[in-house]
Amino acid sequence: MDIQIWTYIIVGVTFLLYIGIALRSKAGSTNEFYVAGGGVSPLANGMATAADWMSAASFISMAGLISFMGYDGAVYLMGWTGGYVLLALMLAPYLRKFGKFTVPDFIGDRYYSNIARSVGVICALIVSFTYVAGQMRGVGVVFARFLEVPVNTGVIIGMVIVFFYAVIGGMKGITYTQVAQYCVLIFAYMVPAIFISLQLTGEWLPQIGFGSRLADGSGMYLLDKLDGLHRELGFAAYTTGAKSTLDIFAITFALMVGTAGLPHVIIRFFTVPHVRDARLSAGYALIFIAVLYTTAPAIAAFARTNLIETVADTEYSAVPGWFKNWETTGLITFTDKNADGKIQYLANPARNELTIDRDIMVLANPEIARLPNWVVALVAAGGLAAALSTAAGLLLVISTSISHDLIKKQIKPDISDKGELLWARIGAGLAVIIAGYFGINPPGFVAATVALAFGLAAASFFPAIVLGIFDQRMNKEGAVAGMVTGTLLMLFYMVKFKLQGFGGGNESDWWLGISPEGFGTVAMLVNFGLSMVISRLTPPPPARVKAMVSAIRTPGD
């Protein structure tokens, strides 16, 4: 059977599964819609968190990025996992003890002010919308490549599916579809990785194969071979980096802290029954995430080796079929500059003849390694699962921000539970439509938005939540000043260096050589510093807030 038929079958079956789960888990109250009734087991929540967290970017783009960055790719590997330590140790258990529904809920109650709550809502909306647009786009791209439908049709199909389980089931529907989506995506990620590891090194476990000798009889270690290939083509050695140590440090830190501050990740920990479950669940989540994250760098190295060996200095007329397939999508381009009919793939831009979009590395990997067609189809289903699960989690944050933090807490406090639930559904529905619009008409700043989402989460929520728990003296003046300044500073830096506003600038103008991706670390430190100073110059928080902080610090349910 050809790839397309396989893809229709596998994607079709997984979609039916998601819809089936959605129909079985209709939310009957806001408690069910917001936190799935609060009775999700730590293991199920761990799986759901992993799917929630691992987006189209993790599944489709990350291994490709690492494959082109070598050592520097560690910023994503450590940055997008290390935040779970912060979550488990410094945030999740206390927020679970606090026992409400949303992140702005905590900010608003802890800082006894609707201004703080509104700042929280605005930050949550900016972070979630920038993030969700990329997910819908990812759905469209996967559809376009594997089912040969236009990208826009793909986006609309994705919207319909998410609409189904997010609007009907809320957190309840999302949780159990995410569990299913985790299983699909991890299976889809591991199968080709294991095949390729066996082919290249004879070791089935990619994490081991990564550091093993090649199976081609040369007795060379894979990584030594790759460093050698890089040197021949003029690239920096794969296992050493090109970025400055300070920038690597700043980016890794910003991604970690941003992870811990992302509302769609935090709210997952409101769904477990006890405080101790929140800690355990963060541990499970990280195990499930680590399976993919420790495989990704292995795939990156395998794919890089395979790619160079297949295309470098090859006759263009003799390239394999996948090369031509991806050329038609425009994601691979070849211009025969010296007209010798061969592909020169070199670090030197003047003589290099090949450009490869990093996003195709995972999607094309099974084809490059000549794996069976059903494996290729499986990867398509996995990419869709990753994008849909993350989109759903983000839509829930948007929906609760509107129905709970705006309508229930500020505009109409006497609204009935049924009324609030209706608003939650309307919010989710609107969010799906807006997200779909951005997926079809991606704003020019999409490339900048992931960094922006993390930077903003790091610069706004993380300090406000951590200080809210660990500094009893922190008051609303300090927290609001810190959040607003941190957010504005981050936006300013991003607009200046990513969108060339405020006079623009290039790499040489970066403050201390820190890239916009790493600037969240600086903005976070400014937030912390400013909050501390201002809180000490203004009146302490009222006694009831201090009592609340004491209560979230003591054990119990």
Place this chain on the structure above:
Amino acid sequence: MIMKKKKQAAGYWQKNLQYLTGLLAVWFTCSFGFGILWVEKLNTIKMGGFKLGFWFAQQGAIYSFVIIIFIYVFLMNKLDKKFIANPPNKK
């Protein structure tokens, strides 16, 4: 009684902060230390096909994160039990 309750809660929190500080120091060392700041020094050591610094940056740090969380879960569950065995809110 209230005095005792307060004292016990403070003890629990102090112990928690101790665990936190220790584990976060390990977290920092395994990722930012071994994977970034001292990566070149560690790269002179080889473990199989891996340079050690590179391995920490792309594999080891992630394993250490998982272990850290489970150590914290274990320590806190023990601490919770101890605290709940002498419930501060009973007479």
